[in-house]
Amino acid sequence: MLNHPALALLLLCLPQLALAQDEVFDVHVHVWQGEKSLREYYDQLESTHQQVARHSGIHMAVKGELAQTxxxxxxxxxxxxRYPKLMPIASVHPLDDQAAxxxxxRLAGLGVKAIKLHPHTQKxxxxxxxxxxxCKLAGELGVAVLFDNFNIVPGDSQNLFNLAVQLPKTHFVFAHMGGLDFRxxxxxxxxRTAKDFFFDNIHFDISATAVLVADSPLEAEFVWTIRNVGIDNVMLGSDYPQLSLKQAVDALEKLDLTAEEKRKIxxxxxxxxxxDRRL
Structure with missing residues (x-):
């Protein structure tokens, strides 16, 4: 039986334990207009009563615009x-050759942990x-590569899979987990059953796709896919400003996953x- 001091300590810890279970990392936040976008994101969080413990900030480089990049x-x-919750996801354009x-x-030297590439938008x-x-260099420098993977470009998933297999030391995050081609x-x-072929360097965010498939006829297949790619490789994202974090969190809650699986995601x-949160 708990004595009074122990009971008091437990009661004090309950809010912290609840917070730890509810922490959210939004890995897909576009900040097209810098601080203006960031403040609008925080305003939306407040208006929807949605908490976030950490989030990304993404931009995408334009080919030939080296100074702007x-x-x-x-x-x-x-x-x-200035905003300790923000993790910068920087960008380069791969067709800028040596400049990229x-x-x-330079970014790796400054402590940046990820870059964003978007085959469709960056052409x-x-x-x-x-x-x-x-991408090979990114892996050598310890920088993850976030790729769009909504299958806007034909062969998107297949080409990304082949790239990741060729570069086992690079960690890739494929955004949207293939969109409606998630299968x-x-x-x-x-x-994973082929010896020395695949090294678990593929991760996913389920931004947008989770919102689309929750409460749909595809939901069971989507959950099946999440488990097949590995719960430990799946992350939550909002795809702000197109969608809100509240929508993403609510969609995740609707999926038929266990509480532990949802916490991991x-x-x-x-x-x-x-x-680490810091650069």
Whole structure:
């Protein structure tokens, strides 16, 4: 039986324990307009009564706009110093050749943990050797690569899979987990059975797709896919400003996953992959 001091200590700890279970890491937040976008994101969180413990800030580089790319990257890094919840996800354009390589090295030296690449928006082919070279270097520098994977570009998932298999030392995060073509990623279940072929360097955020499939006829298949790719490899994202974090959290809650699985997706997996809050 608990004595009074022990009971009092337990009661004091309950709010902290509840907070730890409810912590949310939003890995997919676009901040197109820097601090203005960031403040609007926080305003939306407040208006929807949604908490966030940590979140990303993403921009995407434009080919040939080297000064702008560097300035936007520096802006994100500076914002992360002022807003401790923010993890900057910087960007380069792989077709900027040596300039992209140099910028990636600079970003890694500044402690940036991830970059964002978007084949459709940035207008490049995943199979371009320059993309492979950039991603290989990212792995060597300890920088994860967040790729759009909503299958807007034909062959998107297949090409991303092949890239990740070729570069086992690079950690990839495939945003949206394939969109409505998420079924493809069940192939990872089989890939793991092939000796020395696949090294679990593929991770996913389920931004947008979870909102789309929750309460739909596809929901059971989506949950099946999440488990086949591995619960430890799946993270939550809002895809702000297109969707809100509240929508993402509510969609996750609707999925037929256990409380522990949801906790991993909501917080544990991203926190483990991206590590310390500080640059």
């Amino acid at each position: 560097r300035a936007k990257n520096d802006e994100l890094i500076a914002l992360s110093k 390589i140099d910028e990636l090295k 490049f082919d995943i199979t371009d050797p320059r993309v492979r070279a950039l 493809f990623w069940n192939s990872l279940f089989m890939a 909501r917080w544990d997996n991203a926190n483990r992959l991206f590590g």
